[in-house]
Amino acid sequence: MKLTDRIKNMNFSFLSSVIAIIIGLLFGLVILLISNPAQAMGGFSTILTGAFRDMRSIGRVMYFATPIILTGLSVGFAFKTGLFNIGASGQFILGAFGAVIVGIKLPQLGSVHWVVALLAAAILGGLWALLPGILKAYANVHEVISSIMMNYIGMYLVNYLVLNTVYDRLRNQSMGVAKSAVIPKMGLDKIFPRSNVNAGFFIAILAVIVIYIILNRTSFGFELKAVGYNRDASKYAGINEKRSIILSMVIAGALAGLGGGLLYLAGTGKYIEVVDILAAEGFTGISVALLGLSNPIGILFAGLFIGYITVGGDYMQLYDFAPEIIDIIVASIIYFSAFSLIVKNVIDRRRMKLGGGKVQ
């Protein structure tokens, strides 16, 4: 394959994501027209442009995107190595708890406090994915089943742990973390005033780059992908396929856990609430990974897009729409966006059938 062909293939992937987004937006428009025809066009243009009205809104997009880029990376990385990590939600909340407990209990760490808290988040997230990894590697238990179970166990476990360690009785949530555990702004608050964006966004970009390099440039990634594509051939080639499966799950879990840490250490009044609800970021991560076609760079932009729609949706409250309608619209745009894989398959089949043009 020549370089030009590679670019062409990349373009087709990008194109399919764009088509999926357009379908999602049109569907959102239909809902708007049904619920409130008079204000539909105004509302729609707010969704599309709201995020660009000022610097603060752009900052908010980055803030919203940060955790879901991480959960998207978690799901996408697992996809690339042949695993469907549906347990990002549980790993995310475990990571959040790791960050919060370190953030409250170890203020003596001083300037590295927030770094240690984030490491704790990644470690707990990784540990939470370890068991599904081991079950898959040694007993061939499907990771979808085991990681879904781990979501619920994780949610209740974190509720229990919060109740017994860092519980704020008045508000039914975790206590606030120490100032030293809050991720620094690194000047972002100057560029995007009054938004919550912080250095966590840089960490998300760093994670994207690291995962991209691991998957595409290293022999470690070569092994992980080989096992994902063909476990038998990997074993034949001398790759320790059980170890690879476990490591893939643990890395995916660590990414989701880090996402939890980044959200709950943002210093934005986010606390772990003691309620029986799975963390939504884990599932949004699946949409992000699908929209980004599991490519780390694609996931970065997919996460930003979903942040952008979310912020735009917020401004729609200026119009006469029930908040539930806004949620439905944002959710359905995300939902349809995740169809990019189907769109891509349709495009690929078309090209195949028509013969892919000329000989190179």
Place this chain on the structure above:
Amino acid sequence: MDYIIEMLGITKEFPGIVANNEVTLKVKKGEIHALLGENGAGKSTLMNVLFGLYQPEKGVIKIRGKEVNIFGPREANALGIGMVHQHFMLVDSFTVLQNIVLGMETVAGGLLRMEEARKKVMALSEQYGLKVDPSALVSDISVGMQQRVEILKMLYRENEILIFDEPTAVLTPQEIDELMHTMRGLAAEGKSIIFITHKLNEIKAVADRCTVLRRGKFIGVVDVASTSKETLSEMMVGRKVNLEIDLQPLTPGEPVLQVDKLFVKSRRQGQDKDVVKNVSFSVRKGEIVCIAGIDGNGQTELVHALTGLTMPDSGLLTLNGEDITRQSVRFRNTHGIAHIPEDRHKHGLVLDYTLGENLVLQGYFTPEFQNNGFLRRKKIINYADKLIDKYDIRSGQGALTPARSMSGGNQQKAIVAREIDRNPDLLVAVQPTRGLDVGAIEYIHHKLVEQRDAGKAVLLISLELDEVMNLSDRILVIYEGSIVADLNPKEITVQELGLYMAGSAPGAVGRDVQ
């Protein structure tokens, strides 16, 4: 005489390759027409065009003299074209009868009327001698019966034009005979058959005429009865092919592999029997030792134990004097064992990787291809280009060709290239020529002999009697997990070897069981 199918000047291109270049195929009514060509010559592409799965860039298709456009299997079916694919298209969890009627169910008031279908299927089965059990689940029946189900599917749909895509590749010799008989019966009833194959014996046995393709081009159409096998094979490969191998006498050297009292238990659930029983033998430098036997007599398990894919239950394996019984696959790979596996899709290749990535499947971590954990992609591509050139692997886009898109023969060549180029002390080759055309078989045989002549040890596991007799210095016969004979190919006949393989030792010649 009128032609039932005319495919005129068909051209079909894929990125980097012209799969069919102005190909013409004309089939008469009631004949068995063979479509002969090497792996990757464009036979399957041509049939997929006829079946509507691909649209050609150029060319005309006429069925019964009328020009048609076929856009999919449904229209092909309506024109009376049916196909038995190489990989069967059956629903495993359905019964034979359900599979046959699938898509053509007789329905009354929304309910299935299976009784009528059953009668029709049984009548067809009787008429053509295609024995099936209509209520058996497809997952429980033999490959031969699955194929009969596929044929009945076509007959049930009253197809007049039957395409068989390499139907014998998966069958035992007895099943092949039955299939040939069935095909003759079908032709006698007026069905027209296109028989895709690269096995010359089968063409001579059943076909009336034969169209030959080579590298996507139409080479010619011949009358089978008046054309010799040699001519056919020359048309197919483009040069003279010689499968006779004259092994130069060579005194074997030191033993490379020694197997001592090896036992392997069945890994199937609920079974505890030994599938490899007390096997001892050695392979020395400069000899080809062949393990001959009928499929399923423990060869797979033996090879897996030798190459480390499973651990033996007891016994001792020694490689160059070193105990490797408990060593990992990676250790064996890096200490001189190369392995051409039985199933190239399951074990041999990562189909979603490129050809280049597959060529370094065992070596990606060595300093040659890896630096501080990073792959040296330039080096990998250069190395792949070198192997592609040296071993004549044909691919559309060189090192970056997806392995999945390559033809079976070239996939196998890639594996052979990779394994031989690792310069092993011991080459374990399991059915290395299965499903390949004569050109590729000749090539791989020569490569194995080259290894032997270069003083390497070669362990060949084969089901093909000709291959066994032709290539081996020594033949070990495996039967029900035990080595029952150690034979010199010069001192026995094919018939005697067949008897040993069937478990009835003739006792007359060369009987020195280890």
